[in-house]
Amino acid sequence: MQDETLLMMPGPVPMPQRVRMAMAKQAINHRGAEFGECFEDINRMLKPVFGTENDILVISGSGSAGMEAAVANFCAKKKVVSLVNGKFGDRLYKISKLYSDEATGLASEWGTPLDLEKLKEELENGAEAVTLVHNETSAAIKNPAEEIGKLCRKHDALFIMDGITSIGGDVVKADKWGADIAIVGSQKCLAAPAGLAAVSVSEKAWENIAEWRPLYLDLLAYKKSAQKSQTPYTPAVPLFFALREALRIVEEEGLENRIARHKNMADAVRAAAKAWGLELFPKLDKYHEYSNTATAICYPEGIEDSKFRGAINRMGIEISGGQDELKGKIFRIGTMGATGAPEVMAVLSAVQKTLKEQGKTPQSCGVMAAAEVLKV
Amino acid sequence: MQDETLLMMPGPVPMPQRVRMAMAKQAINHRGAEFGECFEDINRMLKPVFGTENDILVISGSGSAGMEAAVANFCAKKKVVSLVNGKFGDRLYKISKLYSDEATGLASEWGTPLDLEKLKEELENGAEAVTLVHNETSAAIKNPAEEIGKLCRKHDALFIMDGITSIGGDVVKADKWGADIAIVGSQKCLAAPAGLAAVSVSEKAWENIAEWRPLYLDLLAYKKSAQKSQTPYTPAVPLFFALREALRIVEEEGLENRIARHKNMADAVRAAAKAWGLELFPKLDKYHEYSNTATAICYPEGIEDSKFRGAINRMGIEISGGQDELKGKIFRIGTMGATGAPEVMAVLSAVQKTLKEQGKTPQSCGVMAAAEVLKV
Structure with a gap:
């Protein structure tokens, strides 16, 4: 045009007309049945895209809010290793340092391979959680999530995988790869508007939920509200409608x-x-x-x-x-x-x-x- | 219809057609001039609605995200008094307890007057920050923000005022009342979609910025990005377009x-x-x-x-x-x-x-x- x-x-990427029009709907009560249906549709359609049977929680916030939620809820006070070979890996490291006094950054030059040998050492030395950006767009490199997931599983460490720019556009199998947490952003491969982050959480992660949690990003509150097909705080309703439409398009394709x-x-x-x-x-x-x-x-x-x-x-x-x-x-x-x-x-x-x-x-x-x- | x-x-409330249609716009680069213009328009039009000349920062998140940002950035480790006579006052108290070990709740029964005498005592005893919900919708009572602002000023305490459901629909004069922080939600009196919170911050509040700040709600990061008419993390662009249109309608009326x-x-x-x-x-x-x-x-x-x-x-x-x-x-x-x-x-x-x-x-x-x- x-x-x-x-x-x-x-x-962000161009949105299909159907997705844009879904946003123009009149406001509804987000505690009612119509929102509940949208909430459930999104949940059902996101699961295969993530490759997970785990809970998926949708936050009204950017991908960075999803990244922070993952670390704040599950890595606080843990020995965290953040793998860094680009801007977003570095952001996860920065967040890990905010919430844990024992965060280590395993950094390679941007756009170069991560050092899996060093990661093994860290895991052998007691690392309890690992953060990874699967698809590091700042350098356009795809990191070996499956391999890293295997290492985490072997050492019983939590595996936090930022799939913000891969989920919905590349092969992601959160459960098979052992990703305890996976994160997607709405405005990337799903071609929905910016403003939502979805986070999947494994049973093992729930067992590790932090005692102190922030309010807006408290994922346990999201899990509780999800039982009623609601969110704990007012959701950005037009973005939910748009995401549902975008996921319908994914299903159709x-x-x-x-x-x-x-x-x-x-x-x-x-x-x-x-x-x-x-x-x-x-x-x-x-x-x-x-x-x-x-x-x-x-x-x-x-x-x-x-x-x-x-x-x-x-x-x-x-x-x-x-x-x-x-x-x-x-x-x-x-x-x-x-x-x-x-x-x-x-x-x-x-x-x-x-x-x-x-x-x-x-x-x-x-x-x-x-x-x-x-x-x- | x-x-x-x-x-x-x-x-939430019904949105005018113009506001809804503004959301249906195609995605844009939120680091470009078009978003910058929208960002500036919103800022300019929000100021008179808040009654402030302070910085106003728009968060892609609900009103609760705005409430948490206010407390997390400015009340951490402070002696906070939270005035409570309804659900949202109680939420601010809950957030204050998350971020401060010295948070006191001054609670009246829901829908009954706040105890200003007790507040005076707390201020005389060294309270450093006060949280108030101006318009407590859970009980439909309007609290005396101007009066409380005076007390805070007298004792040099920070005054955090949740104006989520009053700003844009009732008289609010953040500067005149001495509100160091004021907060509005998009889906209330402004008749925009849910999903944005705007927070005004006084110079005095900036002087009290907390050392530890969360990532997504770090208001100092918002302030820095605002110099380029941007947000630190990807904004929910369609909601910004809608809020601008809603504010134009406020101006026209x-x-x-x-x-x-x-x-x-x-x-x-x-x-x-x-x-x-x-x-x-x-x-x-x-x-x-x-x-x-x-x-x-x-x-x-x-x-x-x-x-x-x-x-x-x-x-x-x-x-x-x-x-x-x-x-x-x-x-x-x-x-x-x-x-x-x-x-x-x-x-x-x-x-x-x-x-x-x-x-x-x-x-x-x-x-x-x-x-x-x-x-x-």
Whole structure:
């Protein structure tokens, strides 16, 4: 649409019309049957997306509220190890330090593999909880959640997995992987509006619930209210309606198809980068993979971040730059949610044109390479 | 509308069409200029509604999140006195106990006057912060915020005022009254969707900022981000658009007109209760008043809460019962937000009809008494 910027960032992402219209509904009493039905629909439809049979609690707040809820309720006073190879891993570490005096950060350079050997050592030395960002969008690297879950299980440690940007767009099997806590944000792969975080909680986690809990993020209060299909505090009702509609779309598409579509879009972006002769940012090993919901590409010499993204923006498309220490070094393209081949072709065309205009003539046509992958 | 229940509760309240439609907008980048403009518009329009020149910070979360933010950021480790004469006063007391080891509850029976003499004593004995619910909807009583603000100022104590259900519908002058913190919820008198809380913070409060602060409710982080017209964590963007539209409507109506309309609606409900021969729930003294945004009426003998409200609900109108210890003893009619004479006449007609049908023939016609007040 001419008056709407096409968001090809690692969230927020464009929302389908049905999702947007669901928000425009008149206010209802959130203690009544109509909200209860919406609450239950969301719960039922989220479970397969998380790959869990555990309780799922929906907080009216951002993904960061979900991250804080996970740590505040279950890691306080515990010996926590936070795995960090990007901005969001670092945020979980920061939260762990807020709630525990025994929080350790196991940091690798952003976009490089986590050190699983060191994690093993920490677990052998008595670590009781591990935090991980499954899909670290700041560096577009996918961390080995299944592997880390196994290690946690072996040492009986709680495993807190931020799946904010993978759940609904990539394979996540919270129960099979042993994720005691998994977190998703509404405005990422689910293509709902920003403002909700959903947190799944295992039986083992409930057994470890902290004695001191904050009020608004007290997950035990959410669990109690969930028995009446309610939330303990007033929910952001329009966002619940929107999330339900977004989950209906996930159901209609089929989760496997949706995941395949996400992988295909990311494959196409990576094929384009290769054709252009540009380097992908993450450094992988046998455990780590490229993210299938966001791709980070290193700027070639001579391309200046704000000028580059500014030009793309003037074409009506928004991509992301690097965050914090990666500012000016990479650009990131999100392939999340309801977007498909047309949007991927659009953003790649804009990037290719801008690269050329700003002095970096691509080695070959990335748009065509992507089209092959997308089978358009 | 036939398919929509008319909400005449103390929030949530019906939203004007313009507000609902504002939510249906496509997703945008919340780090860009378009969001910044919305952020600034909200800030500018909230200030006169709060009666403040202080910073106002908008949290994506319910009113309770705003209440917790106020206490967590400014009362931790302080000697806090929480004034309690209803459910929400009690919630602030509960939060104060979470964050301070020296929290005292000054409780009166719900719906009865607060004890200002005891408050004076506490302040003379070194209380450093006072929490108050200005408009206690659980009991429909308006507490003397101005008076309490004076006492706080005299003793140099921080004054935290929950104006969740008064700001935008009744006279609130945060600066003049010395409210260091004032809080509003989006889904009350402002007639926006549920899901946002706005918190104003005085210079004196900033000087008292707690060293340990939670992540999601860290108001200092909100203050820093506000310099860029942003929020520290992803905001619930559709709710911001809706709140802006709701505030535009407040501006168009004029704040004084809006407050007069609210008072007139509540006067009409009280006139009806009097005509029916029913007792208003709150007990007042010279400092306390009836709420102008919600009215609590005692059930006459023989009327059963769920049967009574169920019958009104079948007529397409929703009112509230009593909460917690007041369940079954009172019913509450909200007169908040965008509703006016037609909605008040509708709810009063439904109540009057149901009273009669369920065995309590009203003394005289409350609907007519209300019509006189409303000048319909």
